[in-house]
Structures are given as structure tokens and as C-alpha cells.
Amino acid sequence: MSSAAAGDAGAEGEGGRRDPAARRTRLRLYQEQLLEKMQAAKTGSGAGAGQLGLAIGGARYLVDLLEVGEIVAPAPLTAVPLTQPWYLGLANVRGSLLGVIDLARYLGQDAPAAGPGAPRLVVFAPHLGFNCALLATQVFGLRQAATMERAGDVLRDADGHTWTPLSLAALVREERFIQVAR
Template sequence: MAGIDVASRSADPAARRTRLRQYQQQLLERVQAARTSSGARANQLGVEIGGVRYLLDLLEAGEIVPVPALTRVPLTQPWYLGLANIRGNLVGVVDLAAYLGQPAAPASAPAGAARIVTLAPALGVPCGLLATRVVGLRDAADMEQVRHPEGDRLIDADGLDWMPLALAELVREERFLQVGL
């Protein structure tokens, strides 16, 4: 690319918008391919919340962001951590561990590993879950399903327990939707 000034290329707002548009189009194509793929449900997002490993359906999970500043909301449940501004949108943040009656998930996980996993916009609830750690993609098709009194679990090749978490079912729970005291 001889003769092109990189500094002026980066400063050109029209070129930046074009590159952003191309990137967004590529992302949209990947998401649509994942939705139409027969194995879309096999790939799950692995997160650790409190001391429990959960698998989230990729179609129900939104963004994964570092924990931003949270604004407490008075007279709300202890598991409702407050509001966060994520890309200009107000998102309610829930400590799922505390919601489920477990010890609260530490927002200050080792080496800043804590993240907010937002719910997909299709679920219609502007909410994020505090995750102690995001483990990454897991292939549920390669895991062994085990019956458990608290709900079915999946065991991976390393012998680790994973609990499937249906976010669409979570947002239909009356108690989850009633954050006020």
C-alpha cells in the first residue's frame, strides 16, 4: 500500500464508517449462520457464576463486557446490583449467584476476570448477569448428560460439571422480574 498515508486513512470518517459497516455485516452473517446451523445449540457459552459452571445458549446471550461502574438503585433486591451504561444503553445487572440463594459472586474476581453477560435483545429484558469468569465456548454435544436432583448436568471430558441455564426461562420468572422490595 505504498503512497497511502495511514494516519490520514484512519482519520477519514467516511472510511471508518465503511469499515465499521463491513464489520457489522460480517458479524450479522456469522450470527445468522449460527442460527440456521443444525449444531447451533451444541455450542454454548461457558461461564462461572459464584462457584458454579453454567452453559448459556449463544442465541440467548448478548455481549460480554468488563464490569462497568454500577449505579445502585434504592429499594431493590440484594441480588440486583444496579444499573450499568453499556454502549449507551441502561442495563440492569443481576448477581445470579445471590438470586439463586448462593453466596454472592465477587465482582472483583482474580485479575479482573469478572464480566457482565448481557441477555440477547430478543429476550426483551435489558439485563446482564455478573459472571465471575467467562470460560469460553463449550461443545455440549461432546458432554455426557447426567441426571441430578437440582437439574440435569453435563460432564465435559475433564470431568467438570456444567449446568445448562435457559435465559429465556429465567426472564419469565416473576421473582426475577420483580427487582423492587
């Protein structure tokens, strides 16, 4: 029996029902661990600080986890007339309208290359104050920039992949990014 299974077995009371006190204790411990990881990420200390690896178009990017709200499957888009070609339209994600941006086109690249995984919307964190999502052709998951080799403005991982750091906070301060009208 694994330690996780042993812990769960000990949390059951009479008749196979879970012990509410044990459940609250586990929840409190989980919340404390999550808080420690978030604080480490904010200060840049500890192994908890990480980046999200994304493919946008044909390039790989690293985005700070604190700048990402969530990652969702693409929602149906409503086109908005008289906008830039890189502004794909509006999507309703959990009742919030988000502007969806094709960052590859914004950066002057050709249409995004299809990745092996399904495309995803990377929603900006609420504290950035910008209801927006980027279309990612693939999400690679968590990456640790500290373990990568710096080569100018890019990073190289152990597998030889090149990663470009991408700041969503800096992106929402760019005048061109904010002005989606033609």
C-alpha cells in the same frame, strides 16, 4: 507464507492499497459463513451450535449463544434503593441502561467466588426484551454440550467439570426475577 497472508497479498493493488473488490468478496463470504452458523445454532443442527461457558459464583453454567447479546467488562453501577440484594444496580453499557443481576445471590448462594479472570457482564440478547446483564465471575468461552456426558440435569465435560444448562429466556419469564423491588 500462510494462505491468509497470500490472500491478503493478492488483495493489494498498486502502491500497496487494498483492492476494494477483493475486500467486498471476502466480506460477503464472511457474512455468508456467519449466517450459516447462526441458522445452524437456531435449528440446533451442525457443529456451529454452541453454548457459552460461564462461572457464576462457584458453579459453571452453559448459556445458549443466541440468548447472549454481548460480554463486556463491568461498568460502574448506580445503586437502586429498595431492591433485592441480588439486584446490584444499573450500568450504562454503550448508552443503554442495564439492570445487573448477581445470579449467585438470586439462587441463594453466598457472595460470588472470585475467579482467576476478571468478572464480566453477560448482556441478554435484545430479542429477549429485557435490558439486563448477569455478573459472571469468569467466562470460559464456547463449549459444545453435544460432546459432554449427561448426568441428570447437568453435563460433565472430558475434564470432569460439571456444567448446568441455564436458559436466559426462561429466567426472564420467572416472576421473582422480574420483581426486583423489596
